[in-house]
Amino acid sequence: MTNSELSNKILELVGGKDNIVTAANCMTRLRLTLKDVSAAQKDEIKKAEGVLGLVQDGNTLQIVVGPGKAKKLMDIFREELGVASVAADWQENKAAMKAGQKQNGLKKALRTIAEIFIPLIPAIIAAGLFNGLASLLGQMMTDKVIAADGFWSLIKTMFSLIGGGFLGYFAIYTGINAAKKFGATEALGGMVGAMSIMAQIVDISKFFGLYNETVPLESVLTTGKGGIMGVIVGVWILAKIERWVRKRVPDVLDLIVTPLVSLFLTAAIFVLAIMPAAGFISDWLVKALSVIINSGNPVVSVISGYVLSAVFLPMVLLGLHHGLIPIYAIQLEKLGGVSLFPVLAMAGAGQVGAAIAIYLKAKKVGNARMRKVIAGALPAGLLGVGEPLIYGVTLPMGKPFVTAGLGAGFGGAYVMFTHVMSIAWGPSGLVAIPLMSNTVGMLNFFIGLVIAYVAGFIITYVGIKDADVANV
Structure with missing residues (x-):
């Protein structure tokens, strides 16, 4: 069965174009949210040639077709079959989505976190691979398998540059994606992430007596304290404050006043409360995990x-x-x-x-x-x-x-x-x-x-x- 034939078959078995609320794909699956999931012929979908599996999550059907194929089928859905990202009136879509939401608070929170990180996975993999290759070259230089200067030194530096270009600013990327998820201005979300890794955090920590000069990493507040989980919470607060401020600021002043006030209020809460609290939690989590994960026994x-x-x-x-x-x-x-x-x-x-x-x-x-x-x-x-x-x-x-x-x-x-x-x-x-x-x-x-x-x-x-x- 060709990809075009399979796309048409799936569209027929899920109840047609009018029954689709949203259509998307990940690496291996088509994700179709339906108005009426009972109208889908799930057993027939599973039996279709080219379908490897089917997972139902509320009103969403996740049709497993394999890597590469999922994207090709979704292209056919959109370009040839006319299935748009949103195929129905927005009120109907909202009702359909609400009907399919049967997750508890924990699962919703975990899914939210996942949706912030999933778009970053290609960069995480690429950065990790480049850093891994740089580390491998460094080891080969230490063992004198290759020369420690000249061409291989340049390649190692290039690999480290590419890998560090992402991992060094991971908090900023996280802040931008969190802002997308929570409805804040994306650039402001990136600024919250950037705050967490700025050197000025140490100066603020010293002013409030929160800095440990002897063991800086054990400070109540220091650069990077709270990590990306703190950034996510900070951006969530930013989204709340930004909406609150925007409602109260005249349109003519919105572009100036809203980001200024939102960032200042968020920064105060983020630096003095969220970073120390998130840092305490992450420190405790690492210590707890170390008992089993890094045990010497x-x-x-x-x-x-x-x-x-x-x-x-x-x-x-x-x-x-x-x-x-x-x-x-x-x-x-x-x-x-x-x-x-x-x-x-x-x-x-x-x-x-x-x-x-x-x-x-x-x-x-x-x-x-x-x-x-x-x-x-x-x-x-x-x-x-x-x-x-x-x-x-x-x-x-x-x-x-x-x-x-x-x-x-x-x-x-x-x-x-x-x-x-x-x-x-x-x-x-x-x-x-x-x-x-x-x-x-x-x-x-x-x-x-x-x-x-x-x-x-x-x-x-x-x-x-x-x-x-x-x-x-």
Whole structure:
């Protein structure tokens, strides 16, 4: 089935263009919010050739089609089939959206945080890769594999420049995206982020007696205190203040008075209250996580690594994984690396091993459809995009989703035991290897992947019956 044929088929099965409120895509999915989700033929969508899985979230259908394909289908939706971003009267859209909102406060908060960071992921990955390559070149220079000056020194400097160009100003990018989400002026949101990393914070801290001259990082208030979570809260406050001020300022003075007053009030609250409070919380969180994540006790490391990897994908299904993104960022700011991401990355490797086991059993029992689905989804899984395998293979079958997690735990235990750290986060498969902080970390991360592949394969192959695969 061609992409055009599949687009038309999906449009028909969701109830036509008039039933679509919003249409968008992510890396692997079409996200269609419907006026009447009951009008969609969900079973038929799942069976359509080219569809790897279907997830319903309220009135939104997330149709898993795989990396690359999702964007192509959405282009066809918009350019050939006339499906606009908003296809109905705004009052109808609002009612439809409200009808589909059945999330509790925690999930809404986590989703909000995720929506702020998701647009930054390509830059996080790119910056991490460039910093990783710069680190690798630096290690090779230390080991005298390559010359420490001349051409390779220039390349290392260029890589560090590109990587630092994002990570050095992460707070500013976060402030801009948070402003988009909360409805504040984007440039003002970026200014709130910039405030948090300015040197003047130290002068203010000293004025109020909040600065620790002996151990600056333990100051109640210092540059970067509170990190990006503090920035997000600060921009949320900015949005509230900006709206309040704008309502009370004459139109002719809005351009001058509103940003001036909004930023001054926000800055006072942000610097003197939000940054210290967020800093206290982030410091406490890092210390609490260090008890299990950075434990010097090998037994604790192995057990915590196994459990975290094994339960990560169920967390994804519940939408709780969004809450891990700020933890990654806090670790990166406080520790200079992320220890949680390499462990959780093993969850996708367990799915790969399980899928290979199912493929062999599908070949044995003659299930051509399942073999075709796995063959299409497996390359993406190896590269760290696990959704096609999860929603197209293991989750619909049930038991393999569990056995994959059990296998992933062994990889997580090894990675935690060897204290692998990453300098960024992104896709979790083979492409994540350069994100590890040094050559030893890269090697141990790769070994962890292999362990998870093998364990996921063995547990799944032993744990499921041929009949389970034949009847899918």
